[in-house]
Amino acid sequence: MRDVFIIGAGQTPVGEHWDLGLRELGATAVRAALDDARVESVDALYVGNMLSGCVNGQENLATLLADAADLLPAEAWKIEAACASGGAAVRAAALAVAAGAHDVVVAVGIEKMTDAVTGSVSAGLASAADQDYEASHGFTFVGLSALMMRRYMHEHDRSRDEFAPFALTAHRNAAGNENAMFRKPISEEEYRESPAVASPIGVLDAAPICDGAAAVVVCTKEAIQSGQEPLRIAASAAATDTMALGARGDILELGSAAVSSSRCFEASGLGPSDMDLFEAHDAFTIITALSLEACGYAGRGEALRLAAKGCVAPGGCIPISTSGGLKARGHPVGASGTYQIVDAALQLRGRAGPNQLQKARRALTQSIGGHGSVAVTHIIEA
Amino acid sequence: MRDVFIIGAGQTPVGEHWDLGLRELGATAVRAALDDARVESVDALYVGNMLSGCVNGQENLATLLADAADLLPAEAWKIEAACASGGAAVRAAALAVAAGAHDVVVAVGIEKMTDAVTGSVSAGLASAADQDYEASHGFTFVGLSALMMRRYMHEHDRSRDEFAPFALTAHRNAAGNENAMFRKPISEEEYRESPAVASPIGVLDAAPICDGAAAVVVCTKEAIQSGQEPLRIAASAAATDTMALGARGDILELGSAAVSSSRCFEASGLGPSDMDLFEAHDAFTIITALSLEACGYAGRGEALRLAAKGCVAPGGCIPISTSGGLKARGHPVGASGTYQIVDAALQLRGRAGPNQLQKARRALTQSIGGHGSVAVTHIIEA
Numbered sequence: 147m148r149d150v151f152i153i154g155a156g157q158t159p160v161g162e163h164w165d166l167g168l169r170e171l172g173a174t175a176v177r178a179a180l181d182d183a184r185v186e187s188v189d190a191l192y193v194g195n196m197l198s199g200c201v202n203g204q205e206n207l208a209t210l211l212a213d214a215a216d217l218l219p220a221e222a223w224k225i226e227a228a229c230a231s232g233g234a235a236v237r238a239a240a241l242a243v244a245a246g247a248h249d250v251v252v253a254v255g256i257e258k259m260t261d262a263v264t265g266s267v268s269a270g271l272a273s274a275a276d277q278d279y280e281a282s283h284g285f286t287f288v289g290l291s292a293l294m295m296r297r298y299m300h301e302h303d304r305s306r307d308e309f310a311p312f313a314l315t316a317h318r319n320a321a322g323n324e325n326a327m328f329r330k331p332i333s334e335e336e337y338r339e340s341p342a343v344a345s346p347i348g349v350l351d352a353a354p355i356c357d358g359a360a361a362v363v364v365c366t367k368e369a370i371q372s373g374q375e376p377l378r379i380a381a382s383a384a385a386t387d388t389m390a391l392g393a394r395g396d397i398l399e400l401g402s403a404a405v406s407s408s409r410c411f412e413a414s415g416l417g418p419s420d421m422d423l424f425e426a427h428d429a430f431t432i433i434t435a436l437s438l439e440a441c442g443y444a445g446r447g448e449a450l451r452l453a454a455k456g457c458v459a460p461g462g463c464i465p466i467s468t469s470g471g472l473k474a475r476g477h478p479v480g481a482s483g484t485y486q487i488v489d490a491a492l493q494l495r496g497r498a499g500p501n502q503l504q505k506a507r508r509a510l511t512q513s514i515g516g517h518g519s520v521a522v523t524h525i526i527e528a
Numbered sequence: 529m530r531d532v533f534i535i536g537a538g539q540t541p542v543g544e545h546w547d548l549g550l551r552e553l554g555a556t557a558v559r560a561a562l563d564d565a566r567v568e569s570v571d572a573l574y575v576g577n578m579l580s581g582c583v584n585g586q587e588n589l590a591t592l593l594a595d596a597a598d599l600l601p602a603e604a605w606k607i608e609a610a611c612a613s614g615g616a617a618v619r620a621a622a623l624a625v626a627a628g629a630h631d632v633v634v635a636v637g638i639e640k641m642t643d644a645v646t647g648s649v650s651a652g653l654a655s656a657a658d659q660d661y662e663a664s665h666g667f668t669f670v671g672l673s674a675l676m677m678r679r680y681m682h683e684h685d686r687s688r689d690e691f692a693p694f695a696l697t698a699h700r701n702a703a704g705n706e707n708a709m710f711r712k713p714i715s716e717e718e719y720r721e722s723p724a725v726a727s728p729i730g731v732l733d734a735a736p737i738c739d740g741a742a743a744v745v746v747c748t749k750e751a752i753q754s755g756q757e758p759l760r761i762a763a764s765a766a767a768t769d770t771m772a773l774g775a776r777g778d779i780l781e782l783g784s785a786a787v788s789s790s791r792c793f794e795a796s797g798l799g800p801s802d803m804d805l806f807e808a809h810d811a812f813t814i815i816t817a818l819s820l821e822a823c824g825y826a827g828r829g830e831a832l833r834l835a836a837k838g839c840v841a842p843g844g845c846i847p848i849s850t851s852g853g854l855k856a857r858g859h860p861v862g863a864s865g866t867y868q869i870v871d872a873a874l875q876l877r878g879r880a881g882p883n884q885l886q887k888a889r890r891a892l893t894q895s896i897g898g899h900g901s902v903a904v905t906h907i908i909e910a
Binding site for chain 2: 167169198205207208209210226234238264273278389405
């Protein structure tokens, strides 16, 4: 594949934007990314989004945002892969550039979850699961995740308290990110006592419902201009696993995360230890643990021990959630995959402010949809 | 761009499939396309769909279909561009192959509009329009199209009766297509007297609400195997126009259709007269007329004269809707763009049965979303 570079990154703060709709959030992030790249226009716009149809009553979303961001008549489509939509949009942009169809493309991830117009957010999130065999029987998305966490605790003889480092790290890092939703560090006691959402998942195991948009501009090597700060997409891959959790031989293996990350490592000739940070899909602490195991940072059942040693904190062997992650920066679902890449870009450019890692040359980002039924993984390098 | 070829095409009949859900429809079309291509598996699956989130309560649809069609762990995402989703999915597949990311990819367009689970079809279709400035004020999708038809009749001094040839041609062709929904030719009188949906649009101006799935397998030149019947994607392009009809300087110009078709003609070095058939987006007769004008087959306001001369019928200068089109084959919205390409493939392979055109070497297909706010155009050649 032809080399593809990230030349611009932009975002809105994550939060409850009661005064902003899809068009305002999307156009703001897109124009910020274009300004950052110092380009006026692009050949195409790919939008990562999950819920605009069922929650906002708005499909044809990519056209809406191309129009709002003053990019007409650029090619535009929306890409949906549940909570991995944002990562998939960046991959779609990279593919279009690698194909030679376009020179400069913007990918924007966006979600507007407050102010639901046409459907409930809980029902929308459950649509990432199997409607016929899971959602329609009353399973919520968090309920299914709780089954995974309970199984992990049972099989590996772990307590809920041992998941605390993931949440604490995320909140501590979010404090240094002005675009994060929760900029307040939390204590072990607060984690322990946070009320249950679906036991054993407590409020402080779970990413919040929120709004936000983040965008990246990608281009060919030839299109890079002076004054830009290009980062290379060293690898990109997506993979799937069974839709229903019950159809999986082992619900503690995130097959899609394992396959897509190993494809990235293979394509780039790099390995897990070559990464300086890992923007993991920490929508629930259990998913963080399983992602670390799927990507080769811990053996089966070993992720909590890794975290207990301080390995996922800044300065550790594999810092995660360096800007707060999904947990504390926020998880506007279809946008999160793009936020991860924007956050990684800030680290690789040395612009992560108080959260800047000492060494940040290569980042692994992984956006997961459903209960690991789809994953999109990228390796980005300075 | 690297050459991309279509090596397989499959479809389900279009109709009201009360006994089939998304997974059955999708898997059937995908497996039919794979069987036609004589391949067992693919590297990726891209799904064109508009309404699964709001009408079926099912997002993460591409994973669902990858699972149902036994293609795990293939890369899978859904692509949404309103009623142009099916065309966009084929384009996404072509881009992934052209990029060198994959060798063999399947694109499936799918829509399940009967048996709505989580939202009404009318509200879903209206989500292709601008929710803030059109849909939320009560405009239906057909209502907006009616404004365009009324304006066309006024500005070009035409009567509704003059749109009849588009509907008659579609229904006559559908009679020869065993996968079509309405296999009954209609008379001018029936057209004239068909009850109004949103005046001047009558039932026989409008494509039906229905279910269906169609799929094509695309691959690189190197991946073509003996026994396959490859067709070359000579060009592919997408473009956008304003989201809201009221924001357009001229509602009788389909800018996205004009831009995407002229990009295809430019890229291929071909022109409108080089095409042997045109699978137009005949969701409403007014859209057929405007498409013919946008793609260079008629001057402004001249499309009805072209049709009156028999030009769009089989044997005419530019046969349209050769298998019944959206009007009579049926318009399962997110699937229609893929059905068009499947129908074109059958013509180019000489397998269109009673509808086979004498000369069918090159086909233009055009999938339109919103009120011309997005269009995806392909040129396919034998």
